[in-house]
Amino acid sequence: MTALHPLFALFIFPAGLFLILISFFFEWLDRKLIARFQNRQGPRFLQPFADIFKLLAKEEIVPIGVHRTLFMALPIFAFACVMTASLYVPFFGFKAAWHIRGDLIIAMYLLSAMTVCLGMAGTNSINRFAVVGATRTLTQLFAYEGPFMLALLMPALVAQSWTISSIADYASNHTWMIVTQPIGFIVAIIGLIGKLELPPFDAPEAEQEIVSGALSEYSGRGFGLFKIAKNVELVIGLALITVFYLGGIVNPLLFSIKMVVLLCVIALMQSTLTRLRIDQTVGLWWQAGAILSLAQLLIIILVRVR
Template sequence: MNTPLSLLYLLIFPGGLFLIAMGLVYEWADRKLVAQFQNRIGPRWFQPLADVIKLLAKEEIIPAGVSSGLFTALPIVAVAAALTAALNVPMFGLRPAYSFSGDLIVAMYLLSLMTLCTGLAGANTNDRFSLIGATRTLTQLFSYEAPFMLALLGPAIMAGSWNISEINAYAESHLWMVVTQPIGALVAIIGLMGKLELPPFDAPEAETEIVSGALTEYSGRGLALFHIGKDIELVIGLTMVSAFYFGGLSNPIYFIVKTVVLLLITAGLQSLFARLRIDQTVGMWWRLGALLALLQLLVLIVFKGFGL
């Protein structure tokens, strides 16, 4: 085992620093696209990086009456979970750094930790806006995580594997599953937006209602780490949906083209719809999204059972 080379892969490329940089680039692209759709100029290319550097340089204030250890650890766990999940995903169209049977389940669990950490961060404070944001975050977690996971299970059933690399290889050699499983693709895209709390599913952090939601009491490096973690999850989510539903990712060119097109779709949806109330966000999608995903899974199981 070449230890220096392994560390290079984990810390620099294609993981670690490269993944963080790519997350900042995709955040800028998302904000820029939404601004253009709304007839605004949007941020300059270095704005996300400048925001992170500014937050890292600021003092981190720990509010009175909170568990200081938990307050400090939660953003670190959130970023670590997202970075660990990236080890199982074909980032930049390359082979995953670490692949094993069942890594799809592990990756989905790790991606859920970001939302759990955000909810716990809000519940750990005495601020009323943070508590409301935490309640909304955890409520939305159950409404969007389940349909998103069910949507990713469709390609897994067709590939006959729980290994992300094998599902990606199956998607490359067959008709794009966005054609054969359009409902699953739609549920996956909307589920990803809800999971990341992107508009119109941003009720948990609605600035005009509850300041910054669960993260209202966070500042400095804690807030920066949460933002970095969400950017990493954006890249991982786009990668998984592209790999499963849009013909797989076999090289860097396919990775860039497919994930950017998918980002264009999500940016368009963000611009088209106004923010939904939390009851609309939860009630409508939990009933509709989960039901559609389950119906498609039932059809796929029958399809596979008869060997069609």
């Protein structure tokens, strides 16, 4: 019975069931904020829960012309990668469930695996909309992944550690890095929006053009797992930015307020900015994001040398 207690605690908090439920709340809050910004009512509180329960209860239809094993395995693998990444991230003022040296690199690669799974899911299909969506997903990956990684590595460079818990401890005892590294903070926010394929970086799943993009052939449990994985990735991204740039690990209430404020900023950007074409995303953001990140990195290096 004693051996089961750590397993139960790990499942409930900070990963597992608790994190999934929190991700539904953040999805509802994001949709509600966007609706209010656009002078609409928005969904009711239980709408995301009802949507996911309906998807998980529906039959999984495997289309003709796909590799069946790969089609079924990709949503599970994407979900597993995101949930594994969550083990290394502090949530709501509590320390991470697990930490090892260099876990920041591990977490970033696990989060990137989610996007790769989306691309593979689209290219595994003969549906032209899915193939176009997958092509856009993988193309956009090169635009935001580099700047986003640099934005998370800059606090690590200042803290002289690649371990998330060590960076969090450093951020808790020093000036907020949003003050000392404002460019990195902006790049991290925009990079997270691109990573989640939210407006204005939603060309890979533009409903008016390519239905649901890479996931056009998915339904039921597969689509539901991808949806849960994206919601959890949103919470992980907000938690990482909060820990690195907004004062590290603090009491749960203040930490939650910071995450909600960041979500409000993301929702406001989704409501006010128009969709960028894939060539605009790659051309403009890759150049601007990479240059800004490298400029901030150069400033950090120069300051440390002095």
